[in-house]
Amino acid sequence: MLFAKPLAELIAELEKLPGVGPKSAQRLAYHLLRVPDHEASALATAIMAAKEKLRFCHRCQNISEFEECEICRDVRRDKTVMCVVAEPRDIVALERINDYRGRYHVLHGLMSPVDGIGPEQLRIKELIGRLHDEPVEEIIVATNPTIEGDTTALYLAKLLKPIGIKITRIAHGMPSGGELDYADSATLLSAIEYRREM
Amino acid sequence: MVTHLTLLNFRNFEHLDQPISAGFTILAGENAQGKTSFLEALYWLSTARLLRGQRDSEAVRHGAAGCTAQATLEAGTTVAGALEVGARKKFFLNGASLPRAADIMGRIPTVCISMFDLSIVQGDPSDRRLFLDLELSALYPAYLRHFAAYKRALEQRNALLKMAQDRSVDPYAFEGWEEQLELHGAEMRRFRQEYLTALSTLAANVHAEMASREEVLSLRYFTKDSGASLAQTRHLDIARGSTQIGPHRDDVEVLIDGSEARLFGSQGQQRTAVISLKLATMEAWKDLLGVAPLLLLDDMLSDLDPVRRAKLCAVVSSRASQAVLTCTEATAAGSDILDIAQVLTVQNGTVRRA
Ligand SMILES: Nc1ncnc2c1ncn2[C@@H]1O[C@H](COP(=O)(O)OP(=O)(O)OP(=O)(O)O)[C@@H](O)[C@H]1O
Ligand SMILES: [Mg+2]
Ligand SMILES: [Zn+2]
Numbered sequence A: 001m002l003f004a005k006p007l008a009e010l011i012a013e014l015e016k017l018p019g020v021g022p023k024s025a026q027r028l029a030y031h032l033l034r035v036p037d038h039e040a041s042a043l044a045t046a047i048m049a050a051k052e053k054l055r056f057c058h059r060c061q062n063i064s065e066f067e068e069c070e071i072c073r074d075v076r077r078d079k080t081v082m083c084v085v086a087e088p089r090d091i092v093a094l095e096r097i098n099d100y101r102g103r104y105h106v107l108h109g110l111m112s113p114v115d116g117i118g119p120e121q122l123r124i125k126e127l128i129g130r131l132h133d134e135p136v137e138e139i140i141v142a143t144n145p146t147i148e149g150d151t152t153a154l155y156l157a158k159l160l161k162p163i164g165i166k167i168t169r170i171a172h173g174m175p176s177g178g179e180l181d182y183a184d185s186a187t188l189l190s191a192i193e194y195r196r197e198m
Numbered sequence B: 001m002v003t004h005l006t007l008l009n010f011r012n013f014e015h016l017d018q019p020i021s022a023g024f025t026i027l028a029g030e031n032a033q034g035k036t037s038f039l040e041a042l043y044w045l046s047t048a049r050l051l052r053g054q055r056d057s058e059a060v061r062h063g064a065a066g067c068t069a070q071a072t073l074e075a076g077t078t079v080a081g082a083l084e085v086g087a088r089k090k091f092f093l094n095g096a097s098l099p100r101a102a103d104i105m106g107r108i109p110t111v112c113i114s115m116f117d118l119s120i121v122q123g124d125p126s127d128r129r130l131f132l133d134l135e136l137s138a139l140y141p142a143y144l145r146h147f148a149a150y151k152r153a154l155e156q157r158n159a160l161l162k163m164a165q166d167r168s169v170d171p172y173a174f175e176g177w178e179e180q181l182e183l184h185g186a187e188m189r190r191f192r193q194e195y196l197t198a199l200s201t202l203a204a205n206v207h208a209e210m211a212s213r214e215e216v217l218s219l220r221y222f223t224k225d226s227g228a229s230l231a232q233t234r235h236l237d238i239a240r241g242s243t244q245i246g247p248h249r250d251d252v253e254v255l256i257d258g259s260e261a262r263l264f265g266s267q268g269q270q271r272t273a274v275i276s277l278k279l280a281t282m283e284a285w286k287d288l289l290g291v292a293p294l295l296l297l298d299d300m301l302s303d304l305d306p307v308r309r310a311k312l313c314a315v316v317s318s319r320a321s322q323a324v325l326t327c328t329e330a331t332a333a334g335s336d337i338l339d340i341a342q343v344l345t346v347q348n349g350t351v352r353r354a
Helices: A005-015 A022-034 A037-053 A088-096 A124-133 A147-163 A185-193 B035-047 B115-122 B125-139 B141-166 B171-210 B230-240 B267-289 B306-319 B330-338
Strands: A078-085 A102-106 A138-141 A166-169 B002-010 B013-019 B024-028 B066-073 B078-084 B090-093 B110-113 B217-222 B251-256 B294-298 B323-327 B341-347 B350-353
Touching: A005 A022, A078 A088, A088 A102, A102 A124, A124 A147, A138 A147, A147 A166, A147 B141, A147 B171, B002 B035, B013 B035, B013 B350, B024 B035, B024 B330, B035 B066, B035 B078, B035 B110, B035 B125, B035 B294, B035 B323, B110 B267, B115 B125, B115 B267, B125 B141, B125 B171, B125 B251, B125 B267, B141 B171, B141 B230, B171 B217, B171 B230, B171 B267, B171 B306, B217 B267, B251 B267, B267 B306, B306 B330, B323 B330, B330 B341
Parallel strands: A078 A102, A078 A138, A138 A166, B024 B323, B024 B341, B110 B294, B294 B323
Antiparallel strands: B002 B013, B002 B066, B066 B078, B078 B090, B217 B251, B341 B350
């Protein structure tokens, strides 16, 4: 046998993590074996605590420690604007720029029939529910500019249009500071397509 | 213009460090010495694809762990590709790694004519669509974007069609994919039709110069679609489990004197038609870039009769600026080219001046 059984099990668990291949799983496993016991159990406790204490905000579906997340509870945020994103990590990215002051809604995925994901698998019902008791005037769809991101945006636009809410889609283009010559052609093209007047 | 080619463990080349002449190069040598492999390396660097075979790993010299190829262009720009067995191929522009392999396309504008191209006339509609898609993607990055989006949306709609066979599916869920297909599909057809119209004229001119008697070559875009929308064909598509209309089902008709070359052309006519068509793509590049792309001709001289061969050489020497040709005997190239070409002898994975 290549690895002692507990080690093989640890490697197998680590390998299931996204972005972790067999080699890094081994490296991580050996590293964990070397760390002091209290560090290893701190990691194990943190994982379990996060699993137990975190849930989805009942309003925006973001990951939250409470029934309602901090952003939804923040009275200074503009309740009339809602930014729809695919994943909780997209909120982190948007919050970093410290510019957007509205609320969010997390879909937890994008429509993708090849992966068995249709509208029912996304948190769209929850979104519609919010429109009844929140004074939303504009919905900004901030899904990625992939075919799945675009189609999900189209779907939402069709669904929401009868309700009479303004729906916008974020523009995509060159990352600022990107070098034109090395940018991939898709980026360049959308940069041209979504150009703005100066 | 390519000035230098360096290969490491590419096909049967363990190591090659070869200056390339600004004009014409003839690679001569016996069978199975590496002539096609040399051309293929240039083709790989310009298209991210191999000439033959499906998998890139086939280019790695037997027993080696990986291969690299690098071309130096006239301004000192380098274009390189590297492949390790079991890993993704990577391409580099001036040493900087490009995000996607497809981003290398068009850095060395190239037109390659080889036996594999006979499928354009002789093969299935899918062979002709592949020809169009590759040419257009290399010429227009916008086409590549529509093509990739269309392909993905098609996979998604087909998956949804299969889902809809067992349970009811929200029509809105279909509409999104269908809108994408119709949008990108219309753009693909617009690109294809415009390109074919231009190509048809160019190919007719080249063909007129090469054919021994008066023969008219023309190209026609062919679609079976009746003009119905995807929403209208949805129920039929659900029954079949796949999308029945769209540019992924279109074809190109190659006509000689108005009848299909695939069905009625002689071997020599078909071959001449393919060469005309490919030389026409070179002209299309020229119109777009202002300079002729690199022309690669693999083994195209050997099977032609002496008259057609001489005409082909005359056409090539008058229209190409940089070209690499392979043949078993350098003399096959004829004096039009031979007089101005650098002749290299390829032997067992090595190259020397003849
Ligand atoms: N990955 C590889 N590793 C080692 N050798 C290879 C590899 N792929 C192909 N070869 C061999 O390289 C040799 C050269 O092939 P190539 O097709 O370049 O020959 P050629 O000179 O064009 O011959 P021909 O005149 O018959 O067309 C052949 O013997 C072929 O079997
Ligand atoms: Mg060959
Ligand atoms: Zn919330």
